Amino acid sequence: MQKINKQNFNQQTSNFLIQENISLKDKNWFQTGGNARYFAEPFDNATFAQSLNFAKEKNLEIFVLGEGANILISDDGFKGLVIRPQLKEIIFNNDFVTAGAGVKFQNLIDICLDNNFSNLEEFSGIPGTVGGSAFINIHYFEFLLSQFLISAQVIEKQSGKILDVDNSWFNFGYNNSTLQLKEHFLLNATFKLKKINEIESAYCKGRRDEMIRHRAKRYPTKGTCGSFFRNFYENEVTLESGGKKLIFVAYYLDKIGVKGVLKVGDAIVSHQHANMIVNLANATSNDIIQLTQKMQNLVKEQFGIVPQPECQLIGF
Numbered sequence: 001m002q003k004i005n006k007q008n009f010n011q012q013t014s015n016f017l018i019q020e021n022i023s024l025k026d027k028n029w030f031q032t033g034g035n036a037r038y039f040a041e042p043f044d045n046a047t048f049a050q051s052l053n054f055a056k057e058k059n060l061e062i063f064v065l066g067e068g069a070n071i072l073i074s075d076d077g078f079k080g081l082v083i084r085p086q087l088k089e090i091i092f093n094n095d096f097v098t099a100g101a102g103v104k105f106q107n108l109i110d111i112c113l114d115n116n117f118s119n120l121e122e123f124s125g126i127p128g129t130v131g132g133s134a135f136i137n138i139h140y141f142e143f144l145l146s147q148f149l150i151s152a153q154v155i156e157k158q159s160g161k162i163l164d165v166d167n168s169w170f171n172f173g174y175n176n177s178t179l180q181l182k183e184h185f186l187l188n189a190t191f192k193l194k195k196i197n198e199i200e201s202a203y204c205k206g207r208r209d210e211m212i213r214h215r216a217k218r219y220p221t222k223g224t225c226g227s228f229f230r231n232f233y234e235n236e237v238t239l240e241s242g243g244k245k246l247i248f249v250a251y252y253l254d255k256i257g258v259k260g261v262l263k264v265g266d267a268i269v270s271h272q273h274a275n276m277i278v279n280l281a282n283a284t285s286n287d288i289i290q291l292t293q294k295m296q297n298l299v300k301e302q303f304g305i306v307p308q309p310e311c312q313l314i315g316f
């Protein structure tokens with residue numbers, strides 16, 4: 001355990017610790033990977049800034065961890081500082097809700113519905129925190145998080161300066177946001193809600209429960225990062241169906257017949273979804289990487305295109 005040197009920071013840091021050599025295996029959905037050299041769990045904006053300062057002084061790389069639902073961590077771990085924000089405040093203000101980066105998105109949905117506010121339930125059952133969800137701009141069918149995110153506070157990596165930003169700052173697209181430049185990290189985000197009555201709320205809760213039930217049947221629910229590869233961009237593919245470009249990577253993976261069959265060690269392509277990989281029990285991150293390379297090679301051989309990861313590779 002390493003205690004932050006108080007003299008280096010403006011804010012009180014009496015009970016804020018930077019830990020050393022902390023396992024990341026139990027902190028991500030794949031349940032693989034090595035240790036973090038340094039690990040911090042800031043509980044407010046000041047301790048977040050202190051964590052950044054610690055990394056700056058030691059010249060460490062930074063990785064901000066959410067629920068670990070869209071990452072693969074190297075078996076060698078991460079040599080820098082892993083920051084897992086514990087910013088968990090949820091504040092309602094008229095038809096808006098502001099949630100800390102560390103809030104689990106499903107908790108936010110549940111609390112909104114309990115307070116008779118709808119909009120966010122379209123993302124029911126998608127694992128992750130508010131921070132990780134804004135990073136990738138979570139999406140489900142026609143809904144993107146960016147349709148609801150109004151504003152946010154982000155912290156600048158270099159200076160620790162906190163900025164108030166609006167939706168346009170994020171430059172949101174499919175699987176895309178300014179956060180991916182890794183110059184800023186999300187502290188909190190504000191979403192536009194719709195006030196509903198008790199009956200409408202009961203309907204939305206039913207819809208939420210049905211979506212979760214449906215997803216549990218359709219996708220693996222543990223030992224996975226969800227979709228490993230992103231869908232193709234239209235300019236990357238030539239195949240069409242009904243006049244539309246076939247951009248869905250799962251289509252190509254299905255065609256090569258890997259579902260529930262292709263395997264390296266304990267890493268297997270899910271029998272439920274051709275673009276999802278599952279750790280059956282004791283897979284390593286290296287097994288998963290080897291499996292994804294096999295999948296890429298097979299798609300390339302048959303279709304001449306190479307699927308690209310959506311999953312974030314950490315420490316490789």
Ligand SMILES: Cc1cc2nc3c(=O)[nH]c(=O)nc-3n(C[C@H](O)[C@H](O)[C@H](O)COP(=O)(O)OP(=O)(O)OC[C@H]3O[C@@H](n4cnc5c(N)ncnc54)[C@H](O)[C@@H]3O)c2cc1C
Binds near residue numbers: 126128132136184
């Ligand atoms: C079973 C399953 C189903 C899924 N289904 C879907 C789906 O339908 N739609 C969809 O869009 N996604 C889906 N995903 C992917 C995943 O749920 C999302 O990407 C989710 O938002 C990840 O959030 P996280 O907190 O776990 O982020 P992590 O996996 O911990 O991190 C992902 C990235 O976000 C960055 N990040 C995290 N917090 C912050 C922050 N505060 N500031 C800046 N960057 C940050 C990390 O540095 C990392 O680069 C699924 C995943 C699983 C396991």
